[in-house]
Amino acid sequence: GEDVEQSLFLSVREGDSSVINCTYTDSSSTYLYWYKQEPGAGLQLLTYIFSNMDMKQDQRLTVLLNKKDKHLSLRIADTQTGDSAIYFCAESIGGSARQLTFGSGTQLTVLP
Amino acid sequence: DAGVTQSPTHLIKTRGQQVTLRCSPKSGHDTVSWYQQALGQGPQFIFQYYEEEERQRGNFPDRFSGHQFPNYSSELNVNALLLGDSALYLCASSLRSGSYEQYFGPGTRLTVT
Numbered sequence: 001g002e003d004v005e006q007s008l009f010l011s012v013r014e015g016d017s018s019v020i021n022c023t024y025t026d027s028s029s030t031y032l033y034w035y036k037q038e039p040g041a042g043l044q045l046l047t048y049i050f051s052n053m054d055m056k057q058d059q060r061l062t063v064l065l066n067k068k069d070k071h072l073s074l075r076i077a078d079t080q081t082g083d084s085a086i087y088f089c090a091e092s093i094g095g096s097a098r099q100l101t102f103g104s105g106t107q108l109t110v111l112p
Numbered sequence: 113d114a115g116v117t118q119s120p121t122h123l124i125k126t127r128g129q130q131v132t133l134r135c136s137p138k139s140g141h142d143t144v145s146w147y148q149q150a151l152g153q154g155p156q157f158i159f160q161y162y163e164e165e166e167r168q169r170g171n172f173p174d175r176f177s178g179h180q181f182p183n184y185s186s187e188l189n190v191n192a193l194l195l196g197d198s199a200l201y202l203c204a205s206s207l208r209s210g211s212y213e214q215y216f217g218p219g220t221r222l223t224v225t
Contacts, residue, residue, distance in 0.1 A: 004154075031212045042116075042202055043155070043216040050212075088154055092212070099145065099168050100204075100214060102154030 004103035006089055011109045018076040020106045022089030025070060029091040032065065033100065034074045037086045046074070046087075076108075084110045114139060116205050116217035124223045125193050133188045133220045137205030143167075144186040145214065146178060149200040161186050162208050190222075198224045 003025045012018045024032070030051050035043040049056045049063045049072075056063045062075040076083055086105040093099070117136045125131050137144050143162045147155035157170035161180035180186045184205075190197055200221050204214040 033214075035216070042218040043204075045213060045215060048212060090154075099157040099160060099170065100147075100155075101157070104152075104154050 004089055004091055004101055006087075006103035006106045008104065009107050009109070011111060012079050013111050014079060014081060016079055018074075018079045018083065018108055018110075020074045020076075020087050020089075020108065022072040022074075022103055023070055024072065024089070024091050026091060026093060026101075027067075027070065028093055031092040032063075032072050033090040033092065034061075034063065035088040035090060035102075037088065037105070039085075043088065079108075079110050081110045081112065084108055116203055116215055118201075118203050118217040118220050120220060121218070122221045122223075124225060126225055127193055127195060129193050130189065130191045131193060131222060133190075133201050133203075133222070134185065135188070135203030135205075135217060136185045137203075138215050141205035141207050141215075142184050143206045143208045144180060144184065145204045145206070146186070146188045147202040147204065147216075148172075149202055149219070151199070155202055158188070193224045195224050198222060 006022045033048040034046040037043050047058050060077045064073045088105045089103045090100040116138050119134045145160040146158040149155040158172050159169040160167050164180045175191045177189045200219040202219045203217045206214045
């Protein structure tokens with residue numbers, strides 16, 4: 001079955017690194033995604049990783065995938081106050097952007 | 113290049129009424145998916161439209177129906193509204209082949225009283 005889990009809250013100091021974790025249960029997941037949602041807004045696609053990759057880096061964002069443990073993480077370097085938002089992990093089964101299954105989201109608070 | 117657009121932004125309906133939400137996909141995209149996001153939760157997949165047909169459906173009752181037009185825009189219809197239908201309804205667009213990205217619109221906030 002499909003199930004994506006995330007911790008609910010994370011607080012970091014401005015300038016520190018943030019690490020948001022996610023676990024999923026469906027071993028047939030093909031793509032795993034990170035989305036950002038600011039208050040009252042839709043979801044912004046941050047990055048995604050194919051299941052045969054271990055790591056993907058995109059500017060301040062680093063995604064790590066441990067397929068054996070079904071664990072995904074998003075590291076934000078030099079976290080800024082503008083990074084405060086809810087971050088969702090999502091998995092897609094099959095290719096061509098099939099339906100996404102989302103976690104409940106992690107509320108990231110960046111303290112000055 | 114316009115992103116995904118949705119209308120209206122907010123909507124208030126009474127229990128038992130019917131509602132129609134609209135979505136225009138990102139330019140060049142041919143697939144539209146609809147999600148329901150209840151307060152404090154992650155989005156849940158309702159259904160996906162491609163070539164004017166419903167291709168996949170999540171665990172939602174038949175009160176939820178949709179349509180896709182030849183220009184790829186889409187509508188979500190909900191009949192016999194319940195209080196529990198109050199949520200943010202998100203539309204996501206993607207390209208059926210060769211792309212693994214789904215882009216979301218700003219959503220329609222539906223309140224059922």
